[in-house]
Amino acid sequence: MWHILIIAGAIGCAIGAIVARRLLVSALWLAGTSALVALEIYLLGAPEIAVIELSVGAGLVTVLFVFAISIAGEEDLNTHSIFPLPAAWGLVALSLVLLAILVLPRAGLQVPIPGIEQFSTMLWDKRGLDVLLQIIIIFTGVLGVLGILAESRRTAHVESAKKLQEVREEVQV
Amino acid sequence: MPAILIYLIIGLPWLGALLVWIVGDDRPRLQNTLAVTFSVAAGVSALALLPQTSSQVVIRVPAGGIFGDFTFLADGLGAFLAAVATVIGSLAVIFSIDYMKGEAQLGRYYAFILFFIGAMAGLVLTNSLLLMFIFWEITAVCSYGLIAFHNDDPKAVAAGIKALIITQVGGIGLLAGALLVYTQFGTYEISTFLEKAGTLPGAILSVAGYGFLIAAAAKSAQFPFQTWLPDAMEAPTPVSALIHAATMVNAGVYLLARFYPAFEGVPGWRIAVIAVGMVTALMAAVMALVSNDLKRVLAYSTVSQLGYMFYSIGAGGIFASQFHLLSHSVFKALLFLGAGAVIHAVGTRDMRQMGGLGSKMPLVRTVFVIGAMALAGLPILNGFWSKELILESGLSGGPLWAWIIMLLCAGLTALYTFRCVWMVFYGEPRKHVHAHDAGPAMRVALIPLAFGTLTTWLLCGPFAETLHKTLPFHKIEPLSTLAMVEEVVTAPTTWIALFIIALGLAAWWQRERLAGMRAALQGVGKAAANSFGFETFNQGVVQFTRESAEGLRNTQTGYLSWNVAGIIAGLALVLALLIWGA
Amino acid sequence: MNLLSVVIIGVLGLLGVGLYALLITRNLIKIVVALQILVKAILLAIIMAGKVQGNMALAQSMALTVIVADTIVAVLGLALAVQIRRQLGTLDVQALSTLRR
Numbered sequence: 001m002w003h004i005l006i007i008a009g010a011i012g013c014a015i016g017a018i019v020a021r022r023l024l025v026s027a028l029w030l031a032g033t034s035a036l037v038a039l040e041i042y043l044l045g046a047p048e049i050a051v052i053e054l055s056v057g058a059g060l061v062t063v064l065f066v067f068a069i070s071i072a073g074e075e076d077l078n079t080h081s082i083f084p085l086p087a088a089w090g091l092v093a094l095s096l097v098l099l100a101i102l103v104l105p106r107a108g109l110q111v112p113i114p115g116i117e118q119f120s121t122m123l124w125d126k127r128g129l130d131v132l133l134q135i136i137i138i139f140t141g142v143l144g145v146l147g148i149l150a151e152s153r154r155t156a157h158v159e160s161a162k163k164l165q166e167v168r169e170e171v172q173v
Numbered sequence: 174m175p176a177i178l179i180y181l182i183i184g185l186p187w188l189g190a191l192l193v194w195i196v197g198d199d200r201p202r203l204q205n206t207l208a209v210t211f212s213v214a215a216g217v218s219a220l221a222l223l224p225q226t227s228s229q230v231v232i233r234v235p236a237g238g239i240f241g242d243f244t245f246l247a248d249g250l251g252a253f254l255a256a257v258a259t260v261i262g263s264l265a266v267i268f269s270i271d272y273m274k275g276e277a278q279l280g281r282y283y284a285f286i287l288f289f290i291g292a293m294a295g296l297v298l299t300n301s302l303l304l305m306f307i308f309w310e311i312t313a314v315c316s317y318g319l320i321a322f323h324n325d326d327p328k329a330v331a332a333g334i335k336a337l338i339i340t341q342v343g344g345i346g347l348l349a350g351a352l353l354v355y356t357q358f359g360t361y362e363i364s365t366f367l368e369k370a371g372t373l374p375g376a377i378l379s380v381a382g383y384g385f386l387i388a389a390a391a392k393s394a395q396f397p398f399q400t401w402l403p404d405a406m407e408a409p410t411p412v413s414a415l416i417h418a419a420t421m422v423n424a425g426v427y428l429l430a431r432f433y434p435a436f437e438g439v440p441g442w443r444i445a446v447i448a449v450g451m452v453t454a455l456m457a458a459v460m461a462l463v464s465n466d467l468k469r470v471l472a473y474s475t476v477s478q479l480g481y482m483f484y485s486i487g488a489g490g491i492f493a494s495q496f497h498l499l500s501h502s503v504f505k506a507l508l509f510l511g512a513g514a515v516i517h518a519v520g521t522r523d524m525r526q527m528g529g530l531g532s533k534m535p536l537v538r539t540v541f542v543i544g545a546m547a548l549a550g551l552p553i554l555n556g557f558w559s560k561e562l563i564l565e566s567g568l569s570g571g572p573l574w575a576w577i578i579m580l581l582c583a584g585l586t587a588l589y590t591f592r593c594v595w596m597v598f599y600g601e602p603r604k605h606v607h608a609h610d611a612g613p614a615m616r617v618a619l620i621p622l623a624f625g626t627l628t629t630w631l632l633c634g635p636f637a638e639t640l641h642k643t644l645p646f647h648k649i650e651p652l653s654t655l656a657m658v659e660e661v662v663t664a665p666t667t668w669i670a671l672f673i674i675a676l677g678l679a680a681w682w683q684r685e686r687l688a689g690m691r692a693a694l695q696g697v698g699k700a701a702a703n704s705f706g707f708e709t710f711n712q713g714v715v716q717f718t719r720e721s722a723e724g725l726r727n728t729q730t731g732y733l734s735w736n737v738a739g740i741i742a743g744l745a746l747v748l749a750l751l752i753w754g755a
Numbered sequence: 756m757n758l759l760s761v762v763i764i765g766v767l768g769l770l771g772v773g774l775y776a777l778l779i780t781r782n783l784i785k786i787v788v789a790l791q792i793l794v795k796a797i798l799l800a801i802i803m804a805g806k807v808q809g810n811m812a813l814a815q816s817m818a819l820t821v822i823v824a825d826t827i828v829a830v831l832g833l834a835l836a837v838q839i840r841r842q843l844g845t846l847d848v849q850a851l852s853t854l855r856r
Contacts, residue, residue, distance in 0.1 A: 003758060007765035014769055014792045018776040023784050030788050033769075037795045041818075044762070046802045046811055049818045053798065056822055061791065061829050068833035069784060072840040077781045077847055083734035088778040091741045096771050098748035103763055122812035123819065130816060134823040141827035148834045731852030733786070737777045 003043065010036040023074055027065035034058035048119050175231045175247045179298055181218040182255055185211050186262075186291035190284040198280045205270045208283040212263035212290060219256040219294065226252045228643045230300055230364070241361045246300035249639035250495065254297040254427055257502045261419035261622075262290040265411040268510050268618035271611075272411055272517055282322060286415065289315035293420045297427055302351040302361040309347060309392075312424065313340045316416050320408040329407040335715050336401040342714075343391025343398065346384035347428070353381045363431065367646040370435035382436035385428055386445060393425030393479045396453040400711045402476055403460075406468040406522075410513030413468060418475055418505035426482045426498055430491050434646040443487045444572075450483030451575045458585035459697065462592065466522045467512050470593045474548060475505055477586065481563055484579060490566025492637055492649050497559035499636070503629055504547035504556055507622035511541040514611040514619070515597060524593065529602025534610045538598045540623040545594045547626045549587040550674055555630040561661045564670055580673050587677030595681065633657045762803045769796035783839060783846045787832040794825040 010033050017029035034057035042050035081088075123131065189211025193204050225247065232245040266286060273279060289312055296308035314337075321333030354366050357373055370378065389395075394402035402422070406413055416422075429446065436442050454477045461473035478501050485494035514537045515530060516522055531538040547556035560583065568576050611619060634654035641651040652660075661667050769792055776789035798818050805814020836846060843850050 003761050007761060007768075010765065010795070011768040011772065014772040014795075017788055017792065018772065018780065018785065023782070026785060026788055030791055033792060033795060037769075037799055040762075040765070040799060041802050044802050044806050046805065046815050046818070049798075049802065049815045049822075052819065052822060056826055057791075057795065061826060064830060064833055065784070065788075068837055072784065072837050072846060075782065075846050081734075081779045082732060082781060082849060083738065083778050085779070087738070088775055091738060091745070091778070092771050092775045095741055095745045095748065095774065096767050098745055098752065099770070100763075100767060102748055102752055104760065117810075117812040119812045119815050123816045127813075127816045130820050134820055137824060137827050141830050144831050145834045148831070148838050733848045733851070734778050737774075741774055741778070 003040065006036050006040045006043070010040065021076070023069045024066065027062055027069065030065070031058045031062040034061070175222060175225045175227070176245075178218050178222040178225070179232055179245050179247060182215050182222065182259060182298070183291045183295045185215045185218065186259075186287040186294070190287035190291070193287065194280050194284040196280065198278055201279050204279050204283055208266050208287060209263070209270070211287060212259065212266045215290060215294070216256070216259040216263040219252070219259040222247055222252045223256055223639075226639055226643045228364075228645050230362075240303060241301060241355075243304055244300040244362060245298050246364065247298060248643035249636070250427070250431060250644060251297040251299075253495065253499070253636065253639075254423060255294040257423070257499065258293040258297070258420040259290055261502055261506045262286070262293075262415055264506065264618045264622060265415040265419070265510070268414070268513065268615055269409070269411040271614040272513055273409060276409075278322075282319070282409070285315050285318045285322075286412070289319070289416065290420070293424070296424060300363050302354060302363060302366070304361075305363075306344070306347055306351055309344055309388075309424065310341075312421050313337060313344065316340070316405075316421055319412045319416060320405045322409060322412070323407070326407065332401075332404040332407045335711065336405050338715055338718055339398050339401045339711065340391050343388040343425075346387035346391070350381035350384035350388070353377055353384075367432070367434050371438070375439075378436065379439050379442070382432075382439040382442045383445070385432055385436070386442070386449070389425035389428045389483075390449055391425075392428070393422045393483070394476050395425070395449050395480060395483060396456060397707060397710075399453060399457065399476050400707050403464075403469045403472045406466070406472050410468070410509060410516060413472070414506045414509035414513065417472060418509050419502040422475060422479055423498055423502065426479060426486070426494060429483065429486045430494060433486060433491055434648075437489070443489070446487030447484050447567075447571050447575050448487075450480040450485075450487060451578050452480075453477065454480030454484065454582045455578055455585075458582050458589065461589040462585060465524050467516065467524050467527070467593065467597065468509075468522055470524070470589060471505070471508055471512055474508075474586065474589070475501075477582065478505070478548070481560065481579065481582075484571070484575065485563040485566055488567045488570035488575075490563060490570060491647055492640060492652065493559065493562040493566045495640070496630075496633060496636065497556075497563055499629055499632070500547065500555035500559040500626075503622055503625040504544045504554070507540060507544040507619065507626055508548065510615070510619055510622065511537050511544060514615050515541075518609050518611075524596040526603060527597045528600040529598070531598035532602070534598075536616065536619070537611050540619045541598065542594060543623050543626050545590045549590045549677070550583055550670065552671070553627070555626055555628070558630040558633070558657065558661055561664070561667045561670060562657070564666050565660070565664055568666055580670060583670055584673040584677035584680075587674040588680055591678055591681045630654075759803065759807065762799060766796050766800045766803070769793075769799070781848050783836040783848055783851075784833070786848065787829055787836065790832070791825065791829060794821065797821060 013029050013032040013036060017026050017033060020026040020029055035054060038050045038054040038058065041053060189207055192211075193207050196203050196207065198204070226249050228246070228248050230244045230246045232243075234243040266283070269282070269286075273282060276282070292308045292311035292315060296305055296312065299305050299308065317333045317337040320336055321330045323329045351361065355361055357377060358365055358369065373381075391398040394400075402417055405417055408416070457473045457477035457480060461470045461477065464470050464473060478497070482494040482497055482501070485491075485497065515527065515534065518534065519527055519530070521527075543554070547554035550557045550560040564576065564579060564583070567579060631654055633652065634657070637649065637652040637657075640647070640649045773789050773793035773796060776792065777786065780786055780789065798821060801814050801818045801821065802811075805811045805818075808814075839851070840846055
């Protein structure tokens with residue numbers, strides 16, 4: 001019962017995220033989606049991931065979005081879309097139907113075998129390489145952001161140098 | 174030991190290519206040194222491999238399920254062709270020092286040449302059909318890069334693209350054959366295929382056989398794919414010597430020679446090979462006779478001599494074809510490099526603007542005449558012995574009408590060769606031509622080749638012995654040099670052939686008297702100049718490929734939504750396959 | 756309607772919303788939002804698979820990897836969006852296409 005409500009709520013929030021006109025509102029709806037998905041994950045029996053998803057998905061990513069939106073500014077681009085709507089509906093519906101045909105019949109066939117391993121042992125002992133690669137990804141991401149956004153500092157330098165030059169010329173004249 | 178040598182033969186040129194490219198174009202002398210060092214080192218390794226040939230696989234690198242094992246095998250055929258490729262390759266590189274002096278972008282030039290040499294060596298030394306195909310494609314790409322080296326010249330670029338498209342069409346034949354073999358035997362190993370070829374169903378063997386024939390004909394510029402080679406003369410001359418005389422075009426002959434035991438039983442295959450070789454030899458000889466571009470004459474003569482080799486393979490004379498391949502590589506490289514010296518000195522490729530250069534370029538004239546005599550098949554020189562062996566094996570293994578035509582071609586060969594030599598080195602000198610003799614690096618390349626032209630026929634005995642021992646499926650009889658000499662000298666074929674060649678020479682000396690006959694054959698001459706209509710056909714294929722590529726460009730819209738739509742459509746397709754497919 | 760079917764329908768629904776948004780939207784930042792929605796759907800699917808198989812520890816490790824990767828994707832995507840806004844003056848996806856036709 002609760003599951004149905006939570007999942008319906010998650011889908012509703014997702015729809016809200018893409019329908020919203022203002023980007024800030026869209027980011028907030030996304031936070032709601034993350035929170036509800038995290039709750040569902042907790043109810044399914046994965047508390048560690050639920051906590052991580054809540055703090056990262058609903059917290060960190062939302063803050064990132066707010067930052068980016070405030071720097072980039074709002075822009076009203078909700079005019080006609082570039083892809084014909086019926087084709088979009090058709091494609092998505094087709095893929096979903098095919099996926100459903102593939103997966104749904106198998107629901108209810110499994111008898112769960114109770115897991116014996118702890119999350120922490122699994123994470124650190126057996127999938128230690130995963131953790132290492134995640135750390136590498138994080139560093140790559142940081143360097144990538146620095147690389148992408150660093151140009152502006154150079155152009156800012158160039159612009160401030162230009163302004164200084166103009167002021168100097170004015171003073172001389 | 175053979176394993177290390179094989180790694181060296183393939184790896185040294187590739188390492189050299191990388192280093193030459195890294196060193197940069199502002200240090201041309203260092204680039205020259207590096208290129209020469211690495212190619213000579215590869216040549217030395219290849220020569221060191223020759224005494225160590227065997228029929229066993231020497232390198233086996235497992236590469237995972239679907240690729241099989243990457244295997245290398247140093248038998249007589251492969252080691253010999255690797256030696257030819259690397260030694261003549263190094264001579265061409267040495268020649269390039271003088272020829273390309275002052276040219277820009279030497280790094281790209283040397284990198285492509287070295288990469289090509291390594292790939293060619295790999296192609297002949299490998300025992301895996303998949304690796305052979307990969308090396309085949311690498312040589313095609315490198316030859317494109319070298320033909321279109323002067324990429325600001327639209328003719329060169331067009332020639333490069335034409336060569337690429339035509340040899341790639343051939344590559345499809347090779348891939349189809351290779352995949353068929355894989356599906357039947359579950360392995361790419363050539364030795365397995367040769368051993369068990371008889372167990373394949375006839376239809377599959379035929380498809381593979383004709384596919385390989387198409388690939389070989391496209392690569393070696395045989396009928397009906399012959400138009401790319403003369404156009405490829407836009408490349409710098411050392412490239413022409415290397416790729417179009419001594420190595421790449423030999424890949425087609427190698428392919429047929431290697432797989433002959435598998436396909437000799439396919440109905441009509443041998444006759445098809447003989448027919449392709451014969452038609453090509455005749456057509457190319459006629460086209461060489463009417464051409465006025467020095468390099469084109471040599472290009473057509475390459476095509477014609479390759480026709481001889483195809484004819485020999487079709488008739489069952491594997492050893493004769495490989496022996497002629499050895500002679501041909503040496504004297505054709507000599508001719509091309511000599512022509513390069515002439516073109517470099519005179520500045521034009523048009524033979525009508527040359528003449529009387531013999532007195533100004535004595536060394537080049539001497540070596541060129543030696544090469545020309547070998548090409549025409551005059552006694553003592555290596556071309557004579559190998560051509561006679563081919564004619565003999567053709568007489569015993571092939572139909573009589575083909576043999577007669579090949580004899581006629583021998584006469585035509587002599588005719589156009591002497592026409593070429595006369596127009597360039599003898600006759601009236603043109604006043605406005607300033608010619609100097611070959612530079613030092615050019616001499617270092619030309620003289621060993623001339624020496625080789627005079628002497629490589631002596632290697633017949635050891636060569637035949639090696640092939641006999643290391644090619645278990647080919648059934649090649651060992652033939653010592655003395656026995657070969659005896660056989661050639663005593664066969665009536667030889668005397669008939671010499672007579673025809675003498676007729677060819679006489680026709681040139683008496684050309685004024687025969688002017689009447691020439692006028693009668695004017696029509697044939699014009700058709701030959703247009704490459705017998707094949708040019709238009711090939712142009713059509715190239716045109717079609719370019720237009721369809723331009724048309725397909727419209728699917729690359731650059732819009733995110735269309736790309737995502739493509740991804741989702743692909744997802745739907747995969748799901749549908751999973752649900753209802755195999 | 757057992758638990759599994761409900762979750763599967765949830766996954767499909769979120770996937771549908773995310774894919775539709777990816778196809779339709781013109782705003783670059785909304786595209787990052789759509790990607791995030793897709794990833795939430797996948798997380799749900801992984802956890803559900805873990806529950807069904809009984810191997811929750813493995814599923815959680817994989818889900819952690821996915822969370823890390825997708826956060827970095829969001830970070831880089833937003834950085835790119837900001838920079839594009841500065842260079843081109845607009846967040847319109849159409850403006851990004853400079854392929855010569």
